Amino acid sequence: MSEIKLAQHNQSSFLLALEKIQFCWSKNASFILSLDSLRLGVGEKVFLEGPSGSGKSTLLSLICGIIRPDRGSICIDDIDIVKLGAGQVDRLRADKLGVIFQQFNLLPYGSVIQNVLLPLQFSERRRKQASVSGTPREEARRLLQRLGISTDLHEQKVAQLSIGQQQRVAVGRAIIGDPQLVIADEPTSALDHDSRDQFLTLLFEETARVNAGLILVSHDRSLASDFDRQLDIREIVRTAVIGAQ
Numbered sequence: 001m002s003e004i005k006l007a008q009h010n011q012s013s014f015l016l017a018l019e020k021i022q023f024c025w026s027k028n029a030s031f032i033l034s035l036d037s038l039r040l041g042v043g044e045k046v047f048l049e050g051p052s053g054s055g056k057s058t059l060l061s062l063i064c065g066i067i068r069p070d071r072g073s074i075c076i077d078d079i080d081i082v083k084l085g086a087g088q089v090d091r092l093r094a095d096k097l098g099v100i101f102q103q104f105n106l107l108p109y110g111s112v113i114q115n116v117l118l119p120l121q122f123s124e125r126r127r128k129q130a131s132v133s134g135t136p137r138e139e140a141r142r143l144l145q146r147l148g149i150s151t152d153l154h155e156q157k158v159a160q161l162s163i164g165q166q167q168r169v170a171v172g173r174a175i176i177g178d179p180q181l182v183i184a185d186e187p188t189s190a191l192d193h194d195s196r197d198q199f200l201t202l203l204f205e206e207t208a209r210v211n212a213g214l215i216l217v218s219h220d221r222s223l224a225s226d227f228d229r230q231l232d233i234r235e236i237v238r239t240a241v242i243g244a245q
């Protein structure tokens with residue numbers, strides 16, 4: 001943790017700040033992403049849209065530190081993750097970010113509860129946060145209950161649940177222990193109308209409770225007005241698809 005503190009520089013009021021980013025998947029890749037500036041205030045909720053293949057998931061992977069830019073800085077809470085070693089990035093991600101992947105990335109043979117508790121294994125801060133009003137297990141049960149996953153499903157293997165239910169387990173896993181920023185990549189795509197509303201209400205309530213920021217990627221424009229800011233990726237990111245004409 002001390003190394004991470006050392007990497008801290010001038011305080012700003014931004015939870016997230018990306019500056020002068022350039023990224024390509026490989027040396028001769030046809031897709032290049034460049035972004036001048038993207039900043040997110042503490043607790044800010046951003047709706048991000050754009051056509052398929054426009055780089056939304058790539059941008060989220062950069063923010064999560066799963067991939068590194070070739071140029072530029074990505075500050076989370078004033079710590080430039082581009083300058084950190086891989087282990088430090090993993091720790092920072094575990095402490096501060098809750099991620100809902102497009103493919104959920106749940107452990108299929110783990111139980112529902114085990115999946116929700118997983119991030120606490122990698123972060124002492126989140127373990128403490130999840131223990132404020134009981135045990136982490138009780139907190140996981142509370143979240144699952146609120147997500148509409150009834151008690152009889154909590155010990156079942158996650159692979160036995162429907163896609164919609166798995167999506168809600170992924171939300172529970174992302175928000176347990178109060179991360180400062182929640183990243184969600186098309187999380188509502190497999191949900192019906194009612195489940196989608198319930199899902200979004202919970203996501204908003206839980207992030208508001210701890211003043212967490214939220215970046216949600218979706219094609220569903222009807223959700224956009226509930227957010228503080230709406231962004232089309234084409235307004236902030238320049239992409240060059242070399243060879244395509």
Ligand SMILES: Nc1ncnc2c1ncn2[C@@H]1O[C@H](COP(=O)(O)OP(=O)(O)O)[C@@H](O)[C@H]1O
Nearest residue numbers: 025029031050051052053054055056057058059
């Ligand atoms: N793991 C990867 N390796 C190489 N290229 C990738 C990878 N993931 C995405 N891409 C490429 O990056 C571009 C943007 O994709 P993506 O970020 O997934 O867009 P979106 O999420 O907006 O649909 C596409 O051209 C895609 O083929």
Ligand SMILES: [Mg+2]
Nearest residue numbers: 056057102185
């Ligand atoms: Mg995507």
